[in-house]
Amino acid sequence: MGVEHAGARRPRVGPAVGLVALIALSAVFLFPFAWLLSTSLKPESQVFQMPPRWVPHPITLANYRQGLTFIPFALYLRNTLLLCTFSVLGAVTSSSLVAYSLSRIRWRGRDTLFILLLSTMMLPYQVVMVPLFSLFKALGWVDTFLPLIVPAFLGNAFFVFLLRQFFMSIPADLTDAARLDGCSEFAIYRRIVMPLSKPALATVALFAFMGTWNDFLGPLIYLFDERKYTLSLGLAMFTSQYGSQWGQLMAVSTVVTIPIIVLFFLTQRTFIQGITLTGMKG
Amino acid sequence: MGKPKHGDIQRANMRNGLAFAAPALVGLLTLTAYPIIAAIYYSFCNYTALKPPVWVGGTNYVRLAHDALFYKSLGNTAFFAVLSVPLGVLVAFFLALLLNMRVPGRTFFRTVFYIPSIVPVVAGSVLWLWLLNPQYGLINYALAGLDSGLRWLDGLLAWAHIRVPLGVGQPGWLADPAWAKPALVLMSTWGVGGWVVIYLAGLQDVPKELYEAAEIDGASAWDRVRHITVPFMSPHIFFTVVMGLIGASQYFSQAWVMTGGTGSPANSTLFYSMYLFQNAFQYFKMGYACAMAWVLFILILLATLLIFKTSARHVYYGEGG
Numbered sequence: 136m137g138v139e140h141a142g143a144r145r146p147r148v149g150p151a152v153g154l155v156a157l158i159a160l161s162a163v164f165l166f167p168f169a170w171l172l173s174t175s176l177k178p179e180s181q182v183f184q185m186p187p188r189w190v191p192h193p194i195t196l197a198n199y200r201q202g203l204t205f206i207p208f209a210l211y212l213r214n215t216l217l218l219c220t221f222s223v224l225g226a227v228t229s230s231s232l233v234a235y236s237l238s239r240i241r242w243r244g245r246d247t248l249f250i251l252l253l254s255t256m257m258l259p260y261q262v263v264m265v266p267l268f269s270l271f272k273a274l275g276w277v278d279t280f281l282p283l284i285v286p287a288f289l290g291n292a293f294f295v296f297l298l299r300q301f302f303m304s305i306p307a308d309l310t311d312a313a314r315l316d317g318c319s320e321f322a323i324y325r326r327i328v329m330p331l332s333k334p335a336l337a338t339v340a341l342f343a344f345m346g347t348w349n350d351f352l353g354p355l356i357y358l359f360d361e362r363k364y365t366l367s368l369g370l371a372m373f374t375s376q377y378g379s380q381w382g383q384l385m386a387v388s389t390v391v392t393i394p395i396i397v398l399f400f401l402t403q404r405t406f407i408q409g410i411t412l413t414g415m416k417g
Numbered sequence: 418m419g420k421p422k423h424g425d426i427q428r429a430n431m432r433n434g435l436a437f438a439a440p441a442l443v444g445l446l447t448l449t450a451y452p453i454i455a456a457i458y459y460s461f462c463n464y465t466a467l468k469p470p471v472w473v474g475g476t477n478y479v480r481l482a483h484d485a486l487f488y489k490s491l492g493n494t495a496f497f498a499v500l501s502v503p504l505g506v507l508v509a510f511f512l513a514l515l516l517n518m519r520v521p522g523r524t525f526f527r528t529v530f531y532i533p534s535i536v537p538v539v540a541g542s543v544l545w546l547w548l549l550n551p552q553y554g555l556i557n558y559a560l561a562g563l564d565s566g567l568r569w570l571d572g573l574l575a576w577a578h579i580r581v582p583l584g585v586g587q588p589g590w591l592a593d594p595a596w597a598k599p600a601l602v603l604m605s606t607w608g609v610g611g612w613v614v615i616y617l618a619g620l621q622d623v624p625k626e627l628y629e630a631a632e633i634d635g636a637s638a639w640d641r642v643r644h645i646t647v648p649f650m651s652p653h654i655f656f657t658v659v660m661g662l663i664g665a666s667q668y669f670s671q672a673w674v675m676t677g678g679t680g681s682p683a684n685s686t687l688f689y690s691m692y693l694f695q696n697a698f699q700y701f702k703m704g705y706a707c708a709m710a711w712v713l714f715i716l717i718l719l720a721t722l723l724i725f726k727t728s729a730r731h732v733y734y735g736e737g738g
Binding site for chain 1: 430431434435436437438439440441442443444445447448449451452453455456459464466512515516518519520521522525526528529530531532533535536537538539540541542543544545546547548550552553555558607614638663666669673674677678690693694697703706707709710711713714717718721
């Protein structure tokens with residue numbers, strides 16, 4: 136297209152300037168990571184050295200050894216993964232069931248339910264925080280994982296919304312045919328809709344995993360016993376007690392961050408799809 | 418064909434619909450409806466979570482109106498929102514425009530800008546605590562470097578008999594009440610990657626012909642951004658502003674991690690949600706915390722309505738939307 140007009144145009148400096156700007160800005164965005172890694176690999180004597188030494192000499196894993204034993208890392212990782220597993224399981228099963236009801240079954244009141252569900256997204260967590268705490272306290276669930284697991288199985292408005300959008304794009308002919316053949320709704324859900332919705336379900340699983348891995352407020356409210364801490368809570372508590380052990384803090388932060396970044400690179404497409412899917416289509 | 422009767426199908430659909438929606442129905446009742454009603458009730462009670470609530474009428478709300486820390490935390494939160502949201506929009510929009518140019522390595526740059534936004538909140542906060550360290554942090558080290566560059570420029574200017582003292586200095590960041598919130602704004606700007614992706618997706622929908630036409634008409638790059646890109650992107654910008662404000666009004670984890678839950682120094686990072694959390698789980702003034710939560714909810718609602726109203730004329734949803 137541009138070829139015919141090329142002669143008439145002013146010389147294009149845009150892309151070159153843009154490239155330079157992108158390189159400079161991405162350096163700014165990357166420097167914190169370099170700082171994180173560099174500090175985590177430094178011997179203690181070099182952590183406070185000014186001007187800073189970007190490449191530690193010698194490079195040492197001492198901070199990782201110390202930080203990861205000082206915090207019972209294996210235990211916190213196990214706790215975190217346990218919570219993540221259940222929240223992924225809960226999100227995928229409950230939200231897909233609800234989304235199926237709201238998109239593929241015609242029943243009176245389903246639109247009302249959908250609107251109610253959406254409106255809960257507008258409600259700040261702070262409003263329900265105290266009554267939920269006293270509810271879970273009355274059930275004897277405080278200082279257990281249950282307050283962080285059970286709600287995951289009760290449908291999440293955001294995930295329901297996402298899956299409903301996806302389910303509605305599955306042609307009605309497919310499920311109508313199955314219905315005429317005498318398939319039950321559950322069989323249609325299980326054998327037709329779910330297998331066709333893998334990308335959307337992957338997005339939900341990913342977001343549920345990340346949400347739980349990153350969650351701080353929930354564990355802070357409900358977990359008191361140090362042996363039940365998650366990685367995020369453990370790291371936060373370690374920071375507020377030993378705030379100047381920068382080498383170790385950076386080592387633990389690196390270890391908490393790496394799985395998420397690896398997950399991102401493994402599932403990039405799902406990720407980006409998820410953001411744009413959730414970002415728009417109101 | 419022996420078709421089942423219409424009524425039977427309807428009944429079966431109703432049964433199935435409710436059965437499939439059961440998780441959400443239970444969830445709405447136990448995790449939303451009940452807590453909402455309880456929160457209204459508690460907000461009119463003295464409630465410690467250890468003993469049953471005692472009705473005290475509007476006392477909590479009256480006390481709130483005279484609570485200096487309530488206003489302090491409200492002000493801190495407003496300050497943070499008003500600074501972080503527009504700055505986030507500007508930076509994300511600028512990055513998206515750059516990424517939308519035909520430059521090599523776009524995917525790489527997009528990844529670089531996106532990754533900070535997925536760093537776990539606690540880990541990211543600990544990292545920034547160290548970056549912002551007044552004595553040994555990377556940021557003040559960079560500012561010191563900038564300062565020496567400016568001093569050199571100063572010397573050059575003095576040679577030409579121009580005397581303007583240049584210099585940026587090195588703030589105490591989280592140790593200085595005046596700089597603690599800007600420090601947090603800086604950190605939140607590092608995490609705008611999600612918005613960049615949203616804007617970038619939106620930019621793909623702007624009709625290319627418009628740019629070409631405008632260019633032929635002699636419109637400058639700025640004109641094209643101002644009169645084509647921004648109007649087409651207004652729904653995306655609007656969406657991020659609303660989500661950003663709601664997020665900022667509930668800003669909690671970062672401030673908690675970076676100040677050990679204290680809101681120091683001098684309560685300069687005591688954000689609304691943190692003060693609410695302190696009341697609920699440190700002072701066990703749960704009724705008071707519920708009153709605070711309702712005030713927050715109403716403020717968010719009013720702010721959102723205000724944005725909807727004032728922006729209605731400026732948001733463009735395409736022909737026949």
